[in-house]
Amino acid sequence: MIPKALLFAVVMTSTVASAGPSPVTVNVGLGVAEQRWDDDINIDRPSEGFNLNATLYAQVGIPVYPDLAIVVHGGISAPKLLYAYPFCSDPMPGQPTNSYPFHFIPLEVGVGVDYTFPSDVWVSPWIGLEKLAIYGLSGDLEAPASLALGLEAGIDLYQDDAGNRTGLFVKTTLIPSIHKTGENESANYLQIAAGIAYRFR
Numbered sequence: 001m002i003p004k005a006l007l008f009a010v011v012m013t014s015t016v017a018s019a020g021p022s023p024v025t026v027n028v029g030l031g032v033a034e035q036r037w038d039d040d041i042n043i044d045r046p047s048e049g050f051n052l053n054a055t056l057y058a059q060v061g062i063p064v065y066p067d068l069a070i071v072v073h074g075g076i077s078a079p080k081l082l083y084a085y086p087f088c089s090d091p092m093p094g095q096p097t098n099s100y101p102f103h104f105i106p107l108e109v110g111v112g113v114d115y116t117f118p119s120d121v122w123v124s125p126w127i128g129l130e131k132l133a134i135y136g137l138s139g140d141l142e143a144p145a146s147l148a149l150g151l152e153a154g155i156d157l158y159q160d161d162a163g164n165r166t167g168l169f170v171k172t173t174l175i176p177s178i179h180k181t182g183e184n185e186s187a188n189y190l191q192i193a194a195g196i197a198y199r200f201r
Contacts, residue, residue, distance in 0.1 A: 025061040025069045027114060027124065029152065029169045030054070031195015033077050035106065037132065037178075038188050054078040055193045057152065057171065059124060061114050069201070073110045073126040073150065075173070077191070079103040105133045106191065108148055108173060116201065120156040120167075125149075130175050132189060146175045154197045169197040 033055040055077040061069030081103055110128015117123075130148035154169035171193040177186035 023062065025059075025063060025071070025114060025199070025201040027057075027059040027061070027071070027122075027152070027197065027199045029057050029154075029171065029195055029197040031169065031171070031193050033171070033191050033193035035077065035080055035191045036189070037082065037104070038190075051080070053080050055171070055191070055195070057108075059112075059114060059126075059152075063201070067116045069114045071112050071114045071124065071126070073108070073112055073124075073128060075106070075108040075150075077106045077193075079105050103135055105135075106173070106189070107131045107133055108150065110148065110150065112150070116156075120159070120165075122154055122156070122199070124152040126151070130173065130189070132175075132178065144178075146178050148173055148175050150174070152197075156199065163200050165199040165201070167197050167199070168194070170194045 031054075032052040034052055055075065057073065057075035059071040059073045061071035063069045081101060108128060108130040110126040112124055112126025112128075114122060114124040126149075128148055128150070129145045131145040150171070150173040152169055152171045154167050156165040156167040158167070159165040171191070173189075173191040175189040178189060
């Protein structure tokens with residue numbers, strides 16, 4: 001599903017580009033991501049090490065200067081499987097551990113800027129909301145839409161005269177506080193990703 005969405009975005013953007021100069025910019029990336037959800041019930045304990053999932057982001061912007069655009073950002077990642085240990089995160093030897101498998105899908109939306117340097121290196125910070133959509137588990141875990149901070153950066157390796165560009169990107173998203181887990185503690189979420197980017201500007 002994610003590759004089809006990327007292909008659709010590329011085809012639509014190429015159509016716009018071939019029609020002549022466009023007042024919009026487009027930035028679409030497809031790659032793999034490592035995701036960590038830190039919680040008081042230690043839900044990410046079984047995923048020590050790398051556990052990569054597919055991720056997709058898309059940005060549409062309006063140029064305000066030759067190399068600067070204001071953008072609307074959206075992103076989604078493939079479901080990640082985790083195990084919750086709500087009763088005992090570190091059981092004593094011989095004590096049974098109650099684990100509950102569940103999935104979550106990160107959904108993000110925000111606004112930001114996209115700036116391209118003369119060397120074809122670009123950066124795109126954004127701020128918005130992210131929802132960790134949970135399914136397969138009832139009860140303790142609730143993840144409301146929370147404030148999220150994100151950054152995409154990359155380099156264009158190829159470009160044509162019509163404004164189509166392809167290259168590489170890195171991406172990070174942080175939710176500083178999903179929900180309170182104690183008097184001075186909060187659950188948080190971090191995603192780090194990399195992949196192939198298509199841009200039109």
